[in-house]
Amino acid sequence: SQTIHQWPATLVQPVGSPLSLECTVEGTSNPNLYWYRQAAGRGLQLLFYSVGIGQISSEVPQNLSASRPQDRQFILSSKKLLLSDSGFYLCAWSVLLWLEAFFGQGTRLTVV
Amino acid sequence: QKEVEQNSGPLSVPEGAIASLNCTYSDRGSQSFFWYRQYSGKSPELIMFIYSNGDKEDGRFTAQLNKASQYVSLLIRDSQPSDSATYLCAVYTGNQFYFGTGTSLTVIP
Numbered sequence: 646s647q648t649i650h651q652w653p654a655t656l657v658q659p660v661g662s663p664l665s666l667e668c669t670v671e672g673t674s675n676p677n678l679y680w681y682r683q684a685a686g687r688g689l690q691l692l693f694y695s696v697g698i699g700q701i702s703s704e705v706p707q708n709l710s711a712s713r714p715q716d717r718q719f720i721l722s723s724k725k726l727l728l729s730d731s732g733f734y735l736c737a738w739s740v741l742l743w744l745e746a747f748f749g750q751g752t753r754l755t756v757v
Numbered sequence: 758q759k760e761v762e763q764n765s766g767p768l769s770v771p772e773g774a775i776a777s778l779n780c781t782y783s784d785r786g787s788q789s790f791f792w793y794r795q796y797s798g799k800s801p802e803l804i805m806f807i808y809s810n811g812d813k814e815d816g817r818f819t820a821q822l823n824k825a826s827q828y829v830s831l832l833i834r835d836s837q838p839s840d841s842a843t844y845l846c847a848v849y850t851g852n853q854f855y856f857g858t859g860t861s862l863t864v865i866p
């Protein structure tokens with residue numbers, strides 16, 4: 646069966662510090678991968694999605710970036726965090742773009 | 758106009774009752790529709806998906822899709838306290854999923 650791992654579960658970072666969140670999927674090949682952010686009391690906002698290695702589509706211009714160095718690995722990064730980057734970050738995968746997406750456990754990021 | 762809209766609630770129902778959650782979407786070309794459940798502090802988990810007009814049943818859950826009216830609903834029969842959560846409606850349109858802000862459901866024992 647397929648599983649998705651996302652870490653860390655919680656993170657407190659100072660403003661201006663770098664960020665690296667990692668997500669890996671097991672049990673499937675060539676998954677579509679997504680990064681979402683959920684701010685308090687708000688809906689899920691798609692940040693990036695990837696249909697293959699090295700292929701990244703950005704939905705929201707910001708100081709975040711994403712990379713897919715391996716088929717089942719998706720990384721979310723920032724060089725300098727802002728207070729507004731605080732939120733619940735979720736990695737997800739799907740077999741095909743229009744099929745259901747399955748979420749990792751999420752990372753709660755607090756920028757102080 | 759938001760792509761996906763849901764009543765934020767909170768919706769309260771007594772244990773054993775039917776909970777009805779509704780969602781409307783703006784793009785008539787939307788292809789697939791999903792309901793996720795999210796407990797406080799946790800990630801969303803898939804409950805149901807539906808692609809065609811009509812009803813789809815899975816245990817205590819029934820998803821209903823009406824493409825002409827552009828709405829999708831979720832019925833939860835015999836509601837249990839463990840069903841208390843936020844329910845997210847998601848619609849696949851164009852090349853991405855759009856999520857509603859969710860409806861908070863409380864099942865009162």
